[in-house]
Amino acid sequence: MRDRRQTVFLKEMGYTLWRLRQGGGEAEKSKDSAYAKNEEETAPRQRVYSVSGAQKAAREQAWESTQKPMRNMPERSAAISPPPPEALAIHAPEARQESNISPDDRAKAIAPMDWEDLTEAIRECRACELCRYRKQAVPGVGDQAAQWLFIGEGPGAEEDARGEPFVGQAGRLLDAMLSAIGLKRGENVYIANAVKCRPEGNRTPLPPEMAVCRPFLLRQIALLRPAVIVLLGKAATHSVLGDDASLASLRKKTHCFDDIPVVVTYHPAYLLRNLPEKAKAWEDLCLARQLWRGTQTKN
Numbered sequence: 001m002r003d004r005r006q007t008v009f010l011k012e013m014g015y016t017l018w019r020l021r022q023g024g025g026e027a028e029k030s031k032d033s034a035y036a037k038n039e040e041e042t043a044p045r046q047r048v049y050s051v052s053g054a055q056k057a058a059r060e061q062a063w064e065s066t067q068k069p070m071r072n073m074p075e076r077s078a079a080i081s082p083p084p085p086e087a088l089a090i091h092a093p094e095a096r097q098e099s100n101i102s103p104d105d106r107a108k109a110i111a112p113m114d115w116e117d118l119t120e121a122i123r124e125c126r127a128c129e130l131c132r133y134r135k136q137a138v139p140g141v142g143d144q145a146a147q148w149l150f151i152g153e154g155p156g157a158e159e160d161a162r163g164e165p166f167v168g169q170a171g172r173l174l175d176a177m178l179s180a181i182g183l184k185r186g187e188n189v190y191i192a193n194a195v196k197c198r199p200e201g202n203r204t205p206l207p208p209e210m211a212v213c214r215p216f217l218l219r220q221i222a223l224l225r226p227a228v229i230v231l232l233g234k235a236a237t238h239s240v241l242g243d244d245a246s247l248a249s250l251r252k253k254t255h256c257f258d259d260i261p262v263v264v265t266y267h268p269a270y271l272l273r274n275l276p277e278k279a280k281a282w283e284d285l286c287l288a289r290q291l292w293r294g295t296q297t298k299n
């Protein structure tokens with residue numbers, strides 16, 4: 001069932017790393033445990049946020065109104081357009097604000113920033129309470145002209161200490177995943193997170209926290225204008241697409257954000273604990289690569 005690339009991929013990112021994590025620190029174990037719970041293909045009863053029938057209808061109507069034709073999309077891909085940004089806030093409590101600037105004013109201030117100003121603004125940001133637990137903010141890393149954008153959840157302990165996303169065991173697995181499709185960190189690849197500051201205890205960021213941090217992520221996407229976006233895990237998917245459905249229902253489809261094709265797959269930290277899912281991640285990466293190739297032939 002496996003072709004050569006899949007075999008290389010599984011070999012590169014699988015078994016050695018799987019054994020390595022047995023000796024991992026408590027912080028990483030805690031993060032991995034959280035992923036083991038949060039990234040599962042959850043049934044509806046496991047979702048944190050509920051949506052009433054009327055709100056769901058309004059959300060779907062707004063979603064429909066934002067639908068745009070997709071760019072350079074292979075014919076066999078099922079295009080799904082994104083919901084409105086407000087979907088993120090549905091049924092979520094207010095984010096605890098650490099500044100008096102309104103969300104609208106923040107978004108307007110961030111929207112025209114260049115990379116330098118954006119990075120500085122992220123490092124100085126105190127717009128939500130996650131700033132209380134960070135050693136430093138982690139804006140992102142990579143090629144600022146990259147065609148590939150990978151988005152994860154938020155910094156863990158090691159990322160918080162080093163100021164770079166995906167540097168622990170999950171980061172090494174992500175590097176192996178990149179390698180399997182001919183990519184390398186820093187070369188035509190940019191890596192970012194839904195939130196730029198580490199949630200205490202490596203917990204999953206709350207939707208209101210992701211909503212407050214979202215203007216930074218949107219500006220990164222706008223500056224990059226990547227050919228393909230790969231969303232790693234439920235939090236990133238919720239932040240970008242506004243959809244908190246199970247990953248199982250969102251995988252194997254081509255989504256769209258601002259005319260950019262988007263693929264959803266599992267977070268590397270989840271894959272470290274769930275070996276069989278690596279084969280699914282490989283399928284997702286193959287879909288992303290197919291989409292990327294489609295953009296190359298049409299440009």
Ligand code: SF4
Pocket residue numbers: 122125126127128129130131137195196197212213
């Ligand atoms: S997580 Fe985002 S919004 Fe919150 S303090 Fe950090 S940079 Fe600001």
